[in-house]
Amino acid sequence: MSFDLMVIGAGPAGLSAAAEAASHGLKVAVFDENALPGGQLFKQIHKFFGSKEHKAKMRGIDIGIELLEETDSLGVKVFLNSPVVGLYKNREIVVRQKETVRHFKADSIIVATGASENLLPFDGWTLPGVMGAGAAQTMMNINRVKPGNRVLMLGSGNVGLVVGFQLLQAGCELVAIADAAPRIGGYGVHASKLTRTGVPFYLSHTIMRAEGRENVTGVVIGQVDENWQHIPDTEKHFEVDTICLAVGLSPSAQLLKMAGCKMSQNGTPVCDKSGETSLYNIFAAGDVSGIEEASSAMIEGRISAAAAAKKLGFISEKSFQKRSGELDAALSELRQGMFAPQNRNAPLEKTDEGFNISKSLLKKGYITEEEISEYPGFKPGAGIRPVIECTQNIPCDPCRDICPKGCIKVENIVSLPVYDENTNCTGCGLCVAACPGQAIFLTDDRPGKVEEGKVAITIPYEFLPLPEKVGPGMAYDRSGAPLCPAYVSKIQESAFLGKTPLVTFVVPKNMAMRARFWKAV
Amino acid sequence: MRIINHPILGEAAPRKNITFNFNGEEMTGFSGEPIAAALRANNIIIHRYTRKFHSPRGVFCAIGRCTDCVMIVNGRPNVRTCVTALEEGMTVTTQYGAGGGA
Numbered sequence: 001m002s003f004d005l006m007v008i009g010a011g012p013a014g015l016s017a018a019a020e021a022a023s024h025g026l027k028v029a030v031f032d033e034n035a036l037p038g039g040q041l042f043k044q045i046h047k048f049f050g051s052k053e054h055k056a057k058m059r060g061i062d063i064g065i066e067l068l069e070e071t072d073s074l075g076v077k078v079f080l081n082s083p084v085v086g087l088y089k090n091r092e093i094v095v096r097q098k099e100t101v102r103h104f105k106a107d108s109i110i111v112a113t114g115a116s117e118n119l120l121p122f123d124g125w126t127l128p129g130v131m132g133a134g135a136a137q138t139m140m141n142i143n144r145v146k147p148g149n150r151v152l153m154l155g156s157g158n159v160g161l162v163v164g165f166q167l168l169q170a171g172c173e174l175v176a177i178a179d180a181a182p183r184i185g186g187y188g189v190h191a192s193k194l195t196r197t198g199v200p201f202y203l204s205h206t207i208m209r210a211e212g213r214e215n216v217t218g219v220v221i222g223q224v225d226e227n228w229q230h231i232p233d234t235e236k237h238f239e240v241d242t243i244c245l246a247v248g249l250s251p252s253a254q255l256l257k258m259a260g261c262k263m264s265q266n267g268t269p270v271c272d273k274s275g276e277t278s279l280y281n282i283f284a285a286g287d288v289s290g291i292e293e294a295s296s297a298m299i300e301g302r303i304s305a306a307a308a309a310k311k312l313g314f315i316s317e318k319s320f321q322k323r324s325g326e327l328d329a330a331l332s333e334l335r336q337g338m339f340a341p342q343n344r345n346a347p348l349e350k351t352d353e354g355f356n357i358s359k360s361l362l363k364k365g366y367i368t369e370e371e372i373s374e375y376p377g378f379k380p381g382a383g384i385r386p387v388i389e390c391t392q393n394i395p396c397d398p399c400r401d402i403c404p405k406g407c408i409k410v411e412n413i414v415s416l417p418v419y420d421e422n423t424n425c426t427g428c429g430l431c432v433a434a435c436p437g438q439a440i441f442l443t444d445d446r447p448g449k450v451e452e453g454k455v456a457i458t459i460p461y462e463f464l465p466l467p468e469k470v471g472p473g474m475a476y477d478r479s480g481a482p483l484c485p486a487y488v489s490k491i492q493e494s495a496f497l498g499k500t501p502l503v504t505f506v507v508p509k510n511m512a513m514r515a516r517f518w519k520a521v
Numbered sequence: 522m523r524i525i526n527h528p529i530l531g532e533a534a535p536r537k538n539i540t541f542n543f544n545g546e547e548m549t550g551f552s553g554e555p556i557a558a559a560l561r562a563n564n565i566i567i568h569r570y571t572r573k574f575h576s577p578r579g580v581f582c583a584i585g586r587c588t589d590c591v592m593i594v595n596g597r598p599n600v601r602t603c604v605t606a607l608e609e610g611m612t613v614t615t616q617y618g619a620g621g622g623a
């Protein structure tokens with residue numbers, strides 16, 4: 001069998017590359033070692049950041065379904081259970097299928113093999129119950145089995161934060177998130193989703209040991225100083241049956257190395273702008289060429305595929321320039337803001353707009369009341385209105401896009417959202433549900449709708465069971481501390497809300513800017 | 522340990538219940554799910570013991586990469602249970618060392 005293009009890896013990068021190439025008329029085959037296509041995407045049950053063109057506010061799993069429909073309709077051939085075990089610079093690959101080994105050849109190859117999770121050796125790390133965060137995600141979101149009952153998450157990057165939240169959604173207890181770094185590595189909004197439910201963060205803490213003889217029964221963490229040295233007598237013990245490691249990913253670049261691609265110091269292949277490696281017509285796209293996101297992986301895949309299409313003469317230089325111009329623009333939008341690859345080690349002090357970045361958010365996972373009040377999304381007042389607690393420059397703007405009344409402004413994709421008080425919010429709740437960071441709340445004290453002296457607060461609530469209407473409960477603040485009794489006045493679920501139910505609860509007016517979560521009592 | 526209803530993924534689709542044998546004990550699981558998932562649902566998390574130090578191992582990567590989860594399946598040692606589908610009547614046995622026998 002011969003193909004114009006072979007893609008190794010059916011994750012977001014590989015599938016996007018295949019779809020793009022097939023749309024230009026190339027005969028494409030994709031190989032993946034897994035029994036299911038999609039790579040990481042089908043584990044990502046949360047809504048993605050970005051802009052409309054990056055499929056923002058869609059869940060990874062739904063993006064995966066869409067991508068598969070696209071490759072299907074374009075006639076892309078996908079070989080599953082087909083690990084690629086060899087890659088040669090004459091663009092030949094060796095694939096293991098069942099008990100046999102097959103060779104394939106193509107004019108062009110895109111390697112999109114993704115990344116694998118880093119290990120972290122510590123006392124007891126091989127005990128059953130210690131696992132990668134990705135493993136936990138596979139078990140709960142694909143296999144639908146809880147990885148454990150009580151979990152400690154090690155690592156506060158976006159992976160640790162997202163998987164931590166998904167553990168709660170699966171019904172596990174998350175006892176803490178610990179990280180040796182002095183500040184939370186992932187987005188503040190992801191951290192805050194956890195903190196308000198009561199999950200504590202331990203920054204500048206590292207794991208001392210996992211306890212248990214046959215399997216994990218507990219964990220001990222301890223504080224470290226600026227030089228990562230353990231500070232005596234700071235140990236904290238937790239009873240857990242599971243320890244999840246979210247301590248980074250490394251590119252799975254073995255095939256590229258084997259083929260003889262020039263590699264850089266950090267283990268990624270040296271590539272030109274289109275992802276072409278040092279070997280003619282062999283490209284690398286997605287996490288294998290540098291750890292980023294599914295959103296950027298998908299664009300990188302398309303850029304490489306468009307370049308391959310041009311080199312093989314399927315599209316003209318002119319249409320290539322046009323297409324790659326669009327794709328480059330979309331990619332550079334995503335690579336902005338304080339969490340962008342080039343800013344990874346910069347101190348987080350001020351936003352682009354000059355606001356102070358919350359120290360408490362970086363250390364404890366929640367913003368304090370004093371800190372939040374200076375932000376442009378936070379304008380307490382009468383009537384019904386959104387309160388936007390999004391305080392870091394991240395590439396994201398669905399809140400602006402979805403509001404039918406133009407109440408929310410986001411100047412460029414990484415700017416902080418601004419609530420425009422001269423608009424008429426109807427309280428439709430679309431922004432609350434759409435926000436991937438779950439950082440928007442509604443407050444409502446309209447006379448006639450809400451009792452005198454009270455305020456109704458609407459929050460996104462992606463947990464089960466949903467509260468019962470007029471059910472008694474307790475309101476919690478941003479730090480997860482109980483505030484006051486609160487009853488639920490409304491529960492909204494509809495297709496428009498994209499599986500993010502909205503819960504409205506009623507509290508005394510002076511709690512309007514404090515109550516951010518609700519639990520049944 | 523089964524997640525019956527999930528806030529985002531909804532209710533679990535009905536799957537075929539089957540029986541399999543773990544270390545001589547009859548257990549139930551779903552046809553086609555990874556063996557490791559069925560074991561976890563039955564609260565089994567130790568899959569093997571290493572040869573030299575006899576230390577226990579369980580699921581670590583869940584995607585077939587690390588080989589921590591290998592067991593003896595239908596008499597064959599070193600089967601990665603996190604990526605091998607469960608079948609009716611399978612025998613699954615804890616592996617000691619290279620799996621040549623306990």
Ligand SMILES: Cc1cc2nc3c(=O)[nH]c(=O)nc-3n(C[C@H](O)[C@H](O)[C@H](O)COP(=O)(O)OP(=O)(O)OC[C@H]3O[C@@H](n4cnc5c(N)ncnc54)[C@H](O)[C@@H]3O)c2cc1C
Binds near residue numbers: 010046113158252293
């Ligand atoms: C917990 C978590 C949360 C995340 N959240 C987000 C988010 O909110 N937004 C976002 O944009 N990104 C997110 N990401 C990142 C995103 O998932 C990855 O960046 C993205 O999946 C990378 O895509 P990829 O196609 O390069 O690799 P992958 O998705 O890893 O796919 C690689 C594929 O290659 C296959 N493969 C590897 N080697 C071989 C071989 N030798 N032969 C055959 N097949 C092979 C693998 O089986 C796999 O299917 C998250 C990641 C994690 C872990």
Ligand code: SF4
Binds near residue numbers: 386402405407431
């Ligand atoms: S509730 Fe509706 S109208 Fe009000 S800001 Fe949000 S999206 Fe706009």
Ligand code: SF4
Binds near residue numbers: 398400435440
């Ligand atoms: S408030 Fe707007 S910009 Fe911030 S995370 Fe939510 S949708 Fe994105």
Ligand code: FES
Binds near residue numbers: 584586
């Ligand atoms: S858990 Fe890693 S191979 Fe099965």
